[in-house]
Amino acid sequence: MMDKKPISQPRFYRKNLIITAIAVLAAASLLCYFLADTRVFNWLCQNADTWHRNRWLTAFEQFGKAWALIWLLLLWGLIARRHRPALVGLLALLIMTATVLPTKSLVQRPRPRDVVERQSPDETKNHLTRSWSFPSGDAAAAFAVAVAVIPFVALGWSPLMLIAAAGIAILRVIVMAHYPSDVCAGAAAGVFSGWLALQISRRWILLESFNTHWFDAAAVIALVAMPACLCIFGKIGHLIDFFTIVAILAACILLITKLNASLRQTHP
Secondary structure, eight states, X not given: OXXXXXXXXXXXXXXXXXXXXXXXXXXXXXXXXXXXXXXHHXXXXXXXXXXXXXXXXHHHHGGGXXXXXXXXXXXXXXXXXXHHHHHHHHHHHHHHHHHHHHXXXXXXXXXXXXXXXXXXXXXXXXXXXXXXXXXXXHHHHHXXXXXXXXXXXXXXXXXXXXXXXXXXXXXXXXXXXXXXXXXXXXXXXXXXXXXXHHHHHHHTOOGGGOOHHHHHHHHHHHHHHHHHHHHHTTOHHHHHHHHHHHHHHHHHHHHHHHHHHHHHHHOO
């Protein structure tokens, strides 16, 4: 049976607060562009370090990748029978992609690490959607899924998901993949995408009539095909890192679930 709508809408999802959050992030992006981007870039260049180049942070960084988020949403929908939140999360990613990729191609801002490596303009233009810096796609994807999924999960997970999304954004700056203004703009795009996906699902999409068998079949195919494609294209290292942290996350969720069940039995 299809998941029902959330019983009550959290205050964070009221229209005026969403608009305020987007406006604050957009203003932060503008301020960072004029006041912080160059300073942060120079500081990172002068204090280059490799502390962030470890397995755990590399694995955590995969949670900002659209393919990883799609894989997790499909797995959640398939195993937990949470079809509705999985579809809303996928819709948020679709809206985010339609917002971020054209902006990247329009602005065409080189990444900080490309500036350091003095990448030629011709080489940069051959990677329009992959190499441009503004806005951050990883930050946008992380915030889009977090905002879209929070109404469907327990209250305790809400701050953790937002903290994880913020961590992805900060890490993208540390590894010199983006400037601070990029991740602030990406976060704004993600918040908007997640909120819009929720509004669409509540008002215009009749998810109750959705055939869950088609979702299950597509999810099984995608869950097998996506890792296989990564292996084919030589991304086996990213895949191993991703599944390592997914296994730890799954173990933590299972442990928390078991503890909650034990507490309910002890204190009915």
